[in-house]
Amino acid sequence: EDQVTQSPEALRLQEGESSSLNCSYTVSGLRGLFWYRQDPGKGPEFLFTLYSAGEEKEKERLKATLTKKESFLHITAPKPEDSATYLCAVQVRVSGSARQLTFGSGTQLTVLP
Amino acid sequence: DGGITQSPKYLFRKEGQNVTLSCEQNLNHDAMYWYRQDPGQGLRLIYYSQIVNDFQKGDIAEGYSVSREKKESFPLTVTSAQKNPTAFYLCASSVPGRANYGYTFGSGTRLTVV
Numbered sequence: 001e002d003q004v005t006q007s008p009e010a011l012r013l014q015e016g017e018s019s020s021l022n023c024s025y026t027v028s029g030l031r032g033l034f035w036y037r038q039d040p041g042k043g044p045e046f047l048f049t050l051y052s053a054g055e056e057k058e059k060e061r062l063k064a065t066l067t068k069k070e071s072f073l074h075i076t077a078p079k080p081e082d083s084a085t086y087l088c089a090v091q092v093r094v095s096g097s098a099r100q101l102t103f104g105s106g107t108q109l110t111v112l113p
Numbered sequence: 114d115g116g117i118t119q120s121p122k123y124l125f126r127k128e129g130q131n132v133t134l135s136c137e138q139n140l141n142h143d144a145m146y147w148y149r150q151d152p153g154q155g156l157r158l159i160y161y162s163q164i165v166n167d168f169q170k171g172d173i174a175e176g177y178s179v180s181r182e183k184k185e186s187f188p189l190t191v192t193s194a195q196k197n198p199t200a201f202y203l204c205a206s207s208v209p210g211r212a213n214y215g216y217t218f219g220s221g222t223r224l225t226v227v
Contacts, residue, residue: 004155034215043117043203043218044156087156089215101215103148103155 002027006088006104013111016077021107023088024070032091033071034101035064037084044087047073078111085109115140119204119219125227126191126198134189134222136204143208145187146216149173150201159202162187191224199226 007022025033032051036044048057050066057064061082063074073086085108089101117138126132138145144163148156158171162181176195181187191198201223205216 009153032215036215036218041201041221041223043119043205043220044216046215046217049215089156091215100158100161103157105153105155 002090002092002102004088004090004102004104006086006107008107009105010108011110013075013078013109015079015111015113018074018076018078020075021073021086021109022070023073023104025088025090026069027090027092027102029092030090033066034089034091035071035073036087036089038087038106039084047086075109078109080111080113083109083111117204117206117217117219119202119222121222122220124222124224126224127227129193131190131192132224134191134202134204134224136187136189136219137185138187138204138206138217138219139185140206140208140217141184142206142217143184144206145181146205146207147171147177147179147187147189148203148205150203150221156203159189198224200224 003026005024035047038044048064053068055066061076065072085106087106088104091101120135146161147159150156157173159177160179162168168179168181178190201221203221204219207216
């Protein structure tokens with residue numbers, strides 16, 4: 001069974017205190033790993049897609065990396081506006097036009113001023 | 114701007130009542146999805162549809178029904194058979210042949226049983 005586990009469940013940082021979020025997965029046939037940001041009461045917003053081990057993507061203070069078993073979302077010098085829940089998802093099947101994603105339960109990040 | 118519109122934003126259901134959540138997209142995406150989100154849990158797939166007049170059950174389809182009569186629309190009905198419907202419901206769509214973005218999500222509907 002495909003599984004995606006995110007840790008920690010919640011993380012509180014001081015503004016400027018860098019850290020990393022983890023997404024570990026056990027799937028057969030990874031076709032892509034996705035990171036999303038979700039603000040309270042809103043739908044997830046796309047951040048990154050990673051396809052192969054060793055790949056890295058960056059966007060402002062965020063950097064995502066991928067190994068064969070896990071992905072990290074590194075947050076450098078975070079600001080309060082980075083506070084959100086960060087979701088990881090893996091794509092393991094492509095059936096016709098449907099691309100099925102399996103989601104982790106998310107890491108709730110709070111950045112204190 | 115293209116996107117996915119979910120309505121209503123908040124919905125209250127009485128015991129034994131069926132309610133329908135709306136999802137409309139103008140992205141010209143073929144595939145559409147319904148997910149349920151509960152606190153502390155990941156998104157769980159309810160139903161998905163690849164083309165008009167076709168849909169497939171996801172992991173937690175019991176107590177839900179869908180239709181796909183138009184490419185743009187994928188409404189979800191929460192029936193009285195769903196015993197614990199209070200949750201945040203998310204609709205999404207995806208582009209065939211372009212996996213880079215995974216899904217595009219709507220802003221969600223929060224359903225509460227009263």
